[in-house]
Amino acid sequence: MNQRWKRTLLPFLAAATIAVAGCGSNEKEANPSQSNRPEEKAQAPVEITVLAPTYGESTPSDIERIQKLNEKLNVKMNITFAPSNNYQDKLNAVLATNDLADITVVWDPSNHAWAxxxxxxxxxxxxxxxxxxxxxxxxxxxxxxxxxxNGKLFGIPRVRPTDGHEAIIIRKDWLDKLGLPVPQTTEEFTEVLEAFTKNDPDNNGKADTYGIGASGSPIPQTYLLSMFNGPFGFAPMFGFVKDDSGRLTPRIASQETRDALSYWQAQYKAGYFAPDFPVMKGTQPFDLFIQNKVGMVITNINQVIGPPDWQTELRKSVPDAVVQAIELPAAADGKRYYEKASGSFGILMINKKVPEEKLKKILEVMDYTSTQEGFLLVASGIEGKDYEVPNPKLPLVTKPSEAAAALNSQHNQWIPGYFNKYLRAESGLWSDEMNDYSHQLVDSIEKQSVLDLSLGITSVTWNEQNADWSKKINDMIVNVIIGKNTVEDWDQLIRKLQSEPAWDKIVQEVNESYSSRNNQ
Structure with missing residues (x-):
């Protein structure tokens, strides 16, 4: 019982004790409604409603892990899951009808309606x-x-690591067979691309390997470009950078972006990309890696171990295969560029109709599920029953039971989570040496990565132009890389966008919102 309730209830309890002593058991029998005493009402569980996305079938709120959470914090969690593929539509519907849960998982609070x-x-x-x-x-x-x-926190972030999502996964055994060092510069990287494509690294006498596997989907595209000048994500206008005057300016109009397109166009023309780059999606480049067809991909550090476990899969056909994560090569200016992630995939927003006392109970739940203990309980379940910890040194790396695996993909969606900066760079199946190496890799990347300054920025005009402009920009990036369009065509697209009134409005709104957020 906390101090506030002690101050409230102790005088009452003292008076009640005296009354019972004076009146005996008859008083107790004459007052059958003792279940309505204030102190017992205060102990009733606080019911909390939640709306969250799910990547599988919905589960009820009375599963064992939630029951244990309820008991520990004296709450009753009532969680409604909506399918992720139309979750945004669900959010828009509840907002339009003002039928909000106590807690709502919101992917993009800068969306015009939510703003x-x-x-x-x-x-x-x-x-x-x-x-x-x-x-x-x-x-x-x-x-x-x-x-x-605007400088205020309207939600608790669903935490994610900020680094480790951009690294090169490389066939280290191919490097060794060809007598090549780990590439440190763009020039050395090009040499590896060429050797992996032309010098028969798999020793089968056929020209059937490629330097890199990549997808024409938007996220992999931006990884190719960010290697040359840092953040190139999905904030307004694909990221902003400060110019010499300190004003934020769109990264797509930078010389470095143009240089990146020229570089990758040359590598594609030379035949170093795996075929079908423009139409590849999802895990298809990774599949080619496991099939012994490509020597490099850009992805999470821990993708080495999967799932699936790339090295184990490769060794079924290539017993001496060695897969390793390495840093991106340095750009022409000698610097390595990485996109620092926001560290959050959406936020948990609390309905203003919730009374302040209930708000504090909700924050108590969020505070507990931000601990290692609380996160593991809700996200993974009961140790020994729902999951195992393969490596005691890495308690957050769990191996779920088959029955619990589907639940975990849902119940880690509605809590803040425990921040672990090495989440994308460790595995319970790795050796201590491999985990140490990957941790050091994250530490090095962390010192060099740059956050897109326009992340979390609200621009009404960008929201209006996003669908149309994003398609034009994404399509042109792919078409320039494959040579369907020239770099000069890219220049022309940028000039055309800059000539539209929306360009200046977006830049103005981004700068105003950035200044407001940073109290400048």
Whole structure:
């Protein structure tokens, strides 16, 4: 019982004790409604409703792990899951009808409709409360900064690592067979691309291998470009960078972006890309890697281990295969460029209709599920029953039971989670040496990665232009790389976009929102 309730109830309890002593058991029998006493009402579980996405079939809220959470925190969680493929539609519907849950998982609070709802006071401003919750306070400040709206926190971030998602996974055994060092520069990287394509690294006497596997889908495209000048994500206009005057300017108009397109166009023309780059999607480049067809891909560090376990799969046909994660090569200026992730996949927003006392209970739940213990309970279940920990040194790396695996993909969606900067660079199946190597890789990348300054920025005009402009930009990136369009065509597209009134409005809105967020 906390101090507030002690101050309230102790005088009452003292008086009740005296009354019972004076009246004996008859008083107890004459008052059958003792179940309605204030102290017992105060102990009733607080019911909390949640709307969250699911990547599988929905589960009820009374599964064992949630029951244990309820018992520990004296709550009753009532979680509604909506399929991820139409989750945004569900969000828009509940917002339009003002039928909000107590907690809503919101992927993009900068979306025009949600930004308006925030401005109209539909959600709690959590800024003054975070300091009172020790575990929420431990979430890196940089993550809160990115998720802040006009300098205020309208949600708790669903934390993710900020680094480790951009690395090269390479066939180290191919390097060794060809007598090549790990590429450190763009020139050395080009030499490896050529050797992996032309010098028969698999020793089968056929010209059937390629330097790199990549997809024409938007995210892999941006990884190719960000290697040359840093963040190139999906914030307004594909990222912003400060110019010499300190003003944010769109990265797509930079010389470095043009240089990146020229570089990759040359590599594609030379035949170093696996075929079908423009139409490949999802895991198809990874499949080619496992099939012993490509020597490099750009992806998460821990993709080495999968699932599936790339090295194990390769060794079924190539017993001496060695797969290793390495850093991106340095660009022409001698620097390595990485895109620092936001550290959050959406936020948990709290309905302003929730009373303040209930708000504090909700934050208590979030605070607990930000601990290692609370995160493992909700996201993984009961140790020994729902999951095992393959390596005691890595308690957050779990091996779920078959029955629990589907649940885990849902119940880690509605909690903040425990921040682990090495999440994309460790595995319970790796040796200690391999985990140490991967941790050091993340530490090195972390020192060099750059955050897109426009992440979390609201631009009404960008929201209006996003679908049309993004398609034009993405299509042109692919078409320039494959030689269907020239780099000069890219220049022409940028000039055309710059000539439209929306360009200046987007730049203005981004700069104003950035200044407001940073109290400048």
């Amino acid at each position: 308006n709802a925030i401005a109209q006071g539909a959600f709690w401003d959590l800024t003054p409360y975070i300091k009172d919750y020790p575990n929420l306070s431990q979430i890196p400040e940089s993550i809160y900064n990115v998720t802040a709206i």
